[in-house]
Amino acid sequence: MNTLHRGEVVVSHLTQIHESNGRKTHAIDDISFTIPAGKFVSVVGPSGCGKSSLLMMLVGLAEQTSGTLSVAGAPIKGPDPDRIGVVFQEANLYPWLSARKNVEFPLMLKGISTDKRADMALKALELVGLREFADRYPHELSGGMKQRVSIARGIVQDPDVLMMDEPFAALDEQTRMVMGDELLNIWERTGKTVMFVTHSLTEAIYLSDHVIVMSARPGRIVDRIDIDLPRPRTFEMTSSPEFTRIRNRIWEQIRSA
Numbered sequence: 001m002n003t004l005h006r007g008e009v010v011v012s013h014l015t016q017i018h019e020s021n022g023r024k025t026h027a028i029d030d031i032s033f034t035i036p037a038g039k040f041v042s043v044v045g046p047s048g049c050g051k052s053s054l055l056m057m058l059v060g061l062a063e064q065t066s067g068t069l070s071v072a073g074a075p076i077k078g079p080d081p082d083r084i085g086v087v088f089q090e091a092n093l094y095p096w097l098s099a100r101k102n103v104e105f106p107l108m109l110k111g112i113s114t115d116k117r118a119d120m121a122l123k124a125l126e127l128v129g130l131r132e133f134a135d136r137y138p139h140e141l142s143g144g145m146k147q148r149v150s151i152a153r154g155i156v157q158d159p160d161v162l163m164m165d166e167p168f169a170a171l172d173e174q175t176r177m178v179m180g181d182e183l184l185n186i187w188e189r190t191g192k193t194v195m196f197v198t199h200s201l202t203e204a205i206y207l208s209d210h211v212i213v214m215s216a217r218p219g220r221i222v223d224r225i226d227i228d229l230p231r232p233r234t235f236e237m238t239s240s241p242e243f244t245r246i247r248n249r250i251w252e253q254i255r256s257a
């Protein structure tokens, strides 16, 4: 890893064409952007525009057709949870493992010693406010708590970058708002770069330094918006004229995409 670029994400002329059963789907078309280290950037766009395809390439779970991707100064050659943490829409916890053991799981695969991985998992659970629930099993946790365990698992190896694909989509609105604030809290405390895929324009604006707007498939970037609202963000801001102006601007782009 090039320490000069820790946490920076650089996407250059990225194109992806999926091929399955002899059919080609042009998902992403010539996308370029940079996320400076430590920034919180959201990606929004119409359903099927290629947001998840983009994220899957950035976390090393899919390959591009052309173009380059680099995270923390090095190209992506496969999943690398030391460099890039990932959180998906479903928490995907193992039901037979406690919260702590779920967080420890990737560390166990790496052969990290029992004591060290317990220590790392507890620190990550502490960061998401769940240390007291470390020995609970997934069925004993609420949807929001499960997703917090999943975030803990995503950051347990202390990656510089966290990629999140609709992490709060399955949660009720109230829990979703609370989780957004908690994520901002974790982000502020850890200084990680976050790329956050969401369908919610309010969530994207509320959380981010910058919002990338994609067109309908094949996904291209149609707008890039700096969110200059002060931090900490507050619920009241979501009904301010500035917030509404930005939301309308994004909605116009998506509606006509």
Ligand SMILES: Nc1ncnc2c1ncn2[C@@H]1O[C@H](COP(=O)(O)OP(=O)(O)OP(=O)(O)O)[C@@H](O)[C@H]1O
Residues within 6 Å of the ligand: 018, 019, 020, 025, 026, 027, 045, 046, 047, 048, 049, 050, 051, 052, 053, 054, 199, 217
């Ligand atoms: N593995 C795959 N094989 C073939 N086609 C795929 C594959 N993955 C995605 N696609 C297609 O690529 C396009 C983009 O899908 P993708 O899931 O990236 O969009 P999205 O913006 O995340 O959608 P949504 O907002 O509905 O979650 C879609 O037409 C989808 O059917």
